[in-house]
Amino acid sequence: NAGVTQTPKFQVLKTGQSMTLQCAQDMNHNSMYWYRQDPGMGLRLIYYSASEGTTDKGEVPNGYNVSRLNKREFSLRLESAAPSQTSVYFCASSEWGGTGNEKLFFGSGTQLSVL
Amino acid sequence: SQQGEEDPQALSIQEGENATMNCSYKTSINNLQWYRQNSGRGLVHLILIRSNEREKHSGRLRVTLDTSKKSSSLLITASRAADTASYFCATAAPGAQKLVFGQGTRLTINP
Numbered sequence: 001n002a003g004v005t006q007t008p009k010f011q012v013l014k015t016g017q018s019m020t021l022q023c024a025q026d027m028n029h030n031s032m033y034w035y036r037q038d039p040g041m042g043l044r045l046i047y048y049s050a051s052e053g054t055t056d057k058g059e060v061p062n063g064y065n066v067s068r069l070n071k072r073e074f075s076l077r078l079e080s081a082a083p084s085q086t087s088v089y090f091c092a093s094s095e096w097g098g099t100g101n102e103k104l105f106f107g108s109g110t111q112l113s114v115l
Numbered sequence: 116s117q118q119g120e121e122d123p124q125a126l127s128i129q130e131g132e133n134a135t136m137n138c139s140y141k142t143s144i145n146n147l148q149w150y151r152q153n154s155g156r157g158l159v160h161l162i163l164i165r166s167n168e169r170e171k172h173s174g175r176l177r178v179t180l181d182t183s184k185k186s187s188s189l190l191i192t193a194s195r196a197a198d199t200a201s202y203f204c205a206t207a208a209p210g211a212q213k214l215v216f217g218q219g220t221r222l223t224i225n226p
Contacts, residue, residue, distance in 0.1 A: 004157070040218060043203070043216040044216075045213055048212070050212055056212070090157055092157075101145055101207055102163075103148060103160035104158070104160065104214065105160070106157030106159070107157050108155075108156055108157045109155075109156070109157055
C-alpha cells in the first residue's frame, strides 16, 4: 500500500523561483493537509482541504497556494520562494473530512531549501 | 500558535527502561493524539484518547489524559532501540477541523 506519496523528496530553489509540491493518496480519504516542520517549531498547518472542491487556510498560509485537483491529489505551490520557506513539508490525509477527531496519515516529506 | 507543549524536549534513557513524555495544552479538546516520527520520515499515528477517557493502552504504550490539568502523558515501557524517535502530541478543539501539533519530545534509547 502506497498510502500518501509526496514528490519531490528534495528540492533546492533560488529566491524568487516557483515550484509545486505534489501529493497523492490512495486510501480514498476525503481530507488532505499540508504542514511545514521547522526545527523547534513542531508542525504548522499551511492549508487543508476538508473535502474535494474545498480548501481553507491554516496557521501559516502566506506565500503559498493550494489546489485540490481531485479526491486523490492536493498540491502546494510556492509562487515566489523566499529563504523563510526553507523547511520540510508534509502532506497528510484523513478519512472523513476535517473533523479533527481522526488520525492523520502522513507522507514522507519534501525537504526544501531556498537560497 | 502551538496548542500542545511537550516536556521534556529531549530524553535519553537506557534500553529496557521506561520512558515518560508529557503534553500540556491550553484550551478544551475533543481528543488528544500521539504520533511518532523517525528521523527523516513522516509522522505515524500511535494512539488517540478522547476527552471522556482517562487512560488508554496499546501494546507497550500507555496514554493518560487529565482534562482538569489540561495534560497528557505517554509512557513507553521496556524501551527498545527502535523506539528512538521524536514524539508529538496533537489536539483538536471542539468544532475544530484540524489538529494542532506540539513541538515534540526527542527520545533516544541507548543500547
